[in-house]
Amino acid sequence: MNEMNLRIPRQAATLRLLVEDRIREAIASGHFRPGQRLVERELCEQIGVGRTSVREALRQLEAEGLVVTVPHRGPEVSSITFDEARQLYEVRALLEGFAGRAFAEQGSDAAIRDLKEAVAGFKQAARNGDRAQLVAAKTRFYSVLMEGAGNIFVKQSLTMLHNRITLLRFTSMTQQGRLDDSVAEIEAIHDAIAARDGARAEQACRHHIAMAAKVALAVLEREPRRG
Structure with a gap:
């Protein structure tokens, strides 16, 4: 699988939306697969933003059904039956x-x-x-x-x-x-x-x-x- 550059430019007013879009795009393109854990620390490093922005983005993606929070595992990419x-x-x-x-x-x-x-x-x-x-x-x-x-x-x-x-x-x-x-x-x-x-x-x-x-x-x- 080709490496995907997830980093985004820092623009405070739209930072959360940019993080959402980047993670959503990574899921849609298969970079993150169904069932794959989304570790906040790793996402912060890959995207180049703070943990607050990542958490807010993951909450929005969970509301959309793209991410699910699993007890004792944390957030992961949703699977679809x-x-x-x-x-x-x-x-x-x-x-x-x-x-x-x-x-x-x-x-x-x-x-x-x-x-x-x-x-x-x-x-x-x-x-x-x-x-x-x-x-x-x-x-x-x-x-x-x-x-x-x-x-x-x-x-x-x-x-x-x-x-x-x-x-x-x-x-x-x-x-x-x-x-x-x-x-x-x-x-x-x-x-x-x-x-x-x-x-x-x-x-x-x-x-x-x-x-x-x-x-x-x-x-x-x-x-x-x-x-």
Whole structure:
């Protein structure tokens, strides 16, 4: 596994958010694996911040479901079961399908341009093959998609689901052939939205989630059960 530089510049006003983002990114990219202990002292050394900032960040990530505190062990990266993942993907498909339709039918031209740029960013990240860049680009795509839908409650719900799916996203994208398929699928989402075709956009979003779920659930099914 390639070493990941976790250090961040010191900016007091946003330090806690930066620490959260850096740990979240490390989890999403597979640098920290499900079940791995997150030792505060080690995180302080890796990121280059004080223990207070790390503790606050870990509390937020625990609220998001990415971290869990285990008695006598302390914080560790959350694991996700097969059934939890299946249920997450089912709900996500419904909400993202709605978001795709709403974006196509009601989104602004400026938002569609932003979506095109986000797709281009993901394609470039796929060509580069950089873990952190891939996760950041996919996160950007979903952020634009949710914003373009114009429904704050769908956005809030999807943000919560995406935080949990973070535990699986890099796993699914790195399976053989999946990345090329993922690029094609999000291009199809953009094309449907740009054409203002709500039904096609909804179907494209649901198809993308179904394919991601198929790959991620197959990986989970092969892994030994924890606990």
